[in-house]
Amino acid sequence: MTPVNLGVDCACCISFAAALAKRFQALLIGVAAEDYAVSEFGGEMGLAMEAAVGDEAERQLSDNLMRAEQTFRRAAGTGLRIEWRSGVGNPRAFLMEQARAADIVVIARQGANDASQGRMAISLGGLMMEIGRPLLVIPPKSLCLSSDRIIVAWKDSREARGAIWDAMPLLKQAQSVTVVAVGGDREHQGAIDVSRHLCRHGVASRAHPRLEAQSQVSGQLLAIAEAGDAGLIVAGAYGHGRMQERIFGGVTRDFLTSTTIPCLMSH
8 A cells, every 4th residue: 555645756656566566466555635724714704714715625625636546547557456545634544544454555755855745745653653554664766676685673672573574575585684683682682583583484584793772773774784785674663662762863763754775664
């Protein structure tokens, strides 16, 4: 599943999701929602203004959803099964509802300097906490997933374990999977255990020497991934809780806003 908006980079995200769906012979579902604009006026003036612009607002909303559908169908291309779902309302709430029909949600990174996604934009932080599905977060202009080499960011948490399970179809297809421990000796031993567990499932896996959690973890992981020509990072999201994430450097936040490599994240 992939959410659709009217931003300039949305077609790339759809094409990326379509290529992944083709790879697994899966159905690709496009979703979009937009809510009516709230009147800036209060009282009787606000009611009068809403009545005056109501028909035009409804036409504009309908037109936006139609344009989103056209963008989805055009970017998805041919040779795969697709389905379109749209609605009137909060975009995040609509996506969370529709995600019950999906294995994974492919969504674009949202950095401060990334292109605007307009009124159909969805906040990734809140979505990650509540959707109950893994998010595959991709940087701008990404057109397909190169997952021959994968980095697994390991910290012994429920979220990291869930992310590995969610990524298993991709891990099994990879030529090389490196499990990178974040933290002390205990985490490194955990990475060794996880790597052996993956090997028992037919994954070509090995453990990497541990990273020091005191340094910028996200930067270290991206550097390892880039040095090894990895095309995907797998990680648990908000393993400390969102308040502690702010204190401990915000690895999840960094990936959601500034990753240069596709990241599969689960909470």
